[in-house]
Amino acid sequence: MPILTIASFKGGPGKTTLCQIISARCAADGLAVAVIDADPTKAMSDWHSSTYEGKPFTCVAETSERSIADLALRLDDTSDLVLIDTAGFGNLAGAVAMTVADQILVPLTAGAADLNQAEETIKQAKGLASAARRKIEVRAIMNRLSRTNLTKHAEQELRDAGIPTLKASVSHRTAFGEISYSGTIPAKGAAADEVTALIAELKAIGWIPERTKTLKGEGI
Ligand SMILES: Nc1ncnc2c1ncn2[C@@H]1O[C@H](COP(=O)(O)OP(=O)(O)O)[C@@H](O)[C@H]1O
Ligand SMILES: [Mg+2]
Numbered sequence: 725m726p727i728l729t730i731a732s733f734k735g736g737p738g739k740t741t742l743c744q745i746i747s748a749r750c751a752a753d754g755l756a757v758a759v760i761d762a763d764p765t766k767a768m769s770d771w772h773s774s775t776y777e778g779k780p781f782t783c784v785a786e787t788s789e790r791s792i793a794d795l796a797l798r799l800d801d802t803s804d805l806v807l808i809d810t811a812g813f814g815n816l817a818g819a820v821a822m823t824v825a826d827q828i829l830v831p832l833t834a835g836a837a838d839l840n841q842a843e844e845t846i847k848q849a850k851g852l853a854s855a856a857r858r859k860i861e862v863r864a865i866m867n868r869l870s871r872t873n874l875t876k877h878a879e880q881e882l883r884d885a886g887i888p889t890l891k892a893s894v895s896h897r898t899a900f901g902e903i904s905y906s907g908t909i910p911a912k913g914a915a916a917d918e919v920t921a922l923i924a925e926l927k928a929i930g931w932i933p934e935r936t937k938t939l940k941g942e943g944i
Contacts, residue, residue, distance in 0.1 A: 725800055725803060725804055725805060725806070725933060725937065726805060726806070726826045726827060726930075726931055726932065726933070727796050727800055727806040727808065727824055727825050727826050727827075728746075728805065728806065728807050728808070728825060728826070728827045728828075728829060728931055728932075729807075729808040729810060729821045729822050729824070729825035729827070729828050729829070730742055730743050730807065730808065730809055730810060730828075730829045730830075730831065731810045731818060731821070731822055731828055731829075731830055731845055731849070732810075732812050732830055732831060732832070732841055732842070732845050733812065733813070733814050733841040733842075733844045733845045733848070734812045734813070734837075734838075734841045735811075735812030735813070736812065736833075737812075737831040737832050737833050737838055737841070737842075737867055737868075738831040738833070738867035738868060738894065739763075739809055739810065739812065739831055740763070740767045740768050740771075740809055740904075741867070741894075741900055741903060741904075742829065742831055742865070742867065742894070743759060743768050743807055743809040744768065744771065744776075744903050744904075744909060745894075745900075745903070745909050745919050745922070746807060746922075746923070746926070746932075747759050747781055747783070747807055748776070748778045748779075748781075748908070748909045749909060749919050749920075749923050750781075750804075750805055750923070750932060751778060751779040751780065751781040752778055752779050753923075754935070754936050755804040755805055755932070755933065755935075755936050756781075756782075756802070756803045756804045756805075756936055757781035757782065757803060757804065757805050757807065758781065758782040758783070758784070758799035758800075758802070758803040758805070758806050758807070759772070759781065759782065759783040759784070759806075759807045759808070759809065760783075760784055760785075760786050760792060760795060760796060760799070760806070760807070760808045760809070760821070761783060761784065761785045761786070761787075761809050762786060762787055762792055762808055762809060762810045762811065762817045762818065762821050763787070763809055763810060763811040763812075764787045764811060765811070766785050767809075767904070768783065768809040769783050769784070769785035771904060771907070775904070775905060775906075775907035776907050776908075777907040777908050778907075778908060778909070782799065782803070784799075787811075787817050788817065789815075789816040789817040789819070789820045792808070792817055792820045792821050792824065793820050793823070793824040796808060796821070796824045797824065804933050804936050804937055805932055805933065808821040808824075808825065810822075814844075814845075814848065819848070819852060822848065822849050822852050822860070823852045823853075823855070823856050823860075825860055826860065826861065826931075827860065827861045827862070827863070827931045828845075828849045828860060828861070828862045828863075829863060829864075829865055829890075829931075830842050830845045830846060830849075830862060830863070830864045830865070831864070831865050831866075831867045831894075832864055832865070832866060832867065832878075833866070833867055833868045834866070834868070834869065834870075834872070834875045834877070834878040835878065836881075838878075839878060839881050839882065839885070842864050842882075842887060843885060843887065846862050846864070846887060849862045850862070861929075861931075862888065863888050863889060863890050863929075864882060864887050864888065864889045864890070865889065865890045865892065865893060865894065865922075866878065866879065866882075866889065866890075866893040866894070867893070867894045868894070868895070868896040869893050869894065869895045869896060870895065870896050890922070890925055890926075891925055892918070892921045892922040892924075892925045892926075893918070894918055894922065895914075895915070895918060897910075897914070897915050899913070899915035900915060
């Protein structure tokens with residue numbers, strides 16, 4: 725089953741927010757989800773243990789570069805999807821999380837600095853995949869989009885830079901900013917529609933399984 729690492733070279737483009745959206749929606753859809761929080765700030769795991777109110781999923785804080793890969797492979801045996809949220813400073817734990825991944829999602833917001841960090845993250849992912857002699861798919865995703873020229877400019881730059889980018893994107897919305905303290909992800913309206921489109925695209929490209937394998941015995 726897939727291991728999906730969310731990575732960026734700097735803090736703030738929305739790794740943890742995306743991790744919350746994907747884990748909570750996939751858990752709500754009945755998938756057995758396991759998350760490793762590899763960021764020492766523990767934003768994801770603290771949210772999961774203290775604030776999250778949706779359908780249960782596993783979330784483990786593990787910041788040691790020595791343990792992350794084994795933990796990911798162990799969780800992979802019992803889960804439909806393993807997600808790894810990483811720190812935004814390219815540490816060794818982040819590199820291990822990228823190397824054990826089948827897929828790497830790189831969020832970026834509009835702006836030259838973020839485009840640059842996305843390019844750096846993607847270069848690192850490619851280097852790690854070569855070092856490990858395996859194929860790791862990488863896609864960028866635009867986060868905190870607003871309908872401005874700056875956004876259009878960033879989209880064009882992504883195309884020009886040849887950065888593979890998901891069609892789905894996440895807008896800048898209060899409903900997304902509130903996740904960290906509401907404990908729920910948007911369930912209706914335009915924000916929920918964006919989450920649905922994102923999950924549908926990730927399923928279409930095989931990054932998220934269509935349905936659970938762990939419930940096979942239940943006749944569904
Ligand atoms: N699409 C969005 N709309 C509004 N606020 C967002 C969105 N994505 C992220 N944020 C906010 O931006 C801040 C940084 O996001 P976060 O997911 O923690 O980034 P990272 O994990 O990459 O450091 C948080 O306060 C979060 O709530
Ligand atoms: Mg984070």
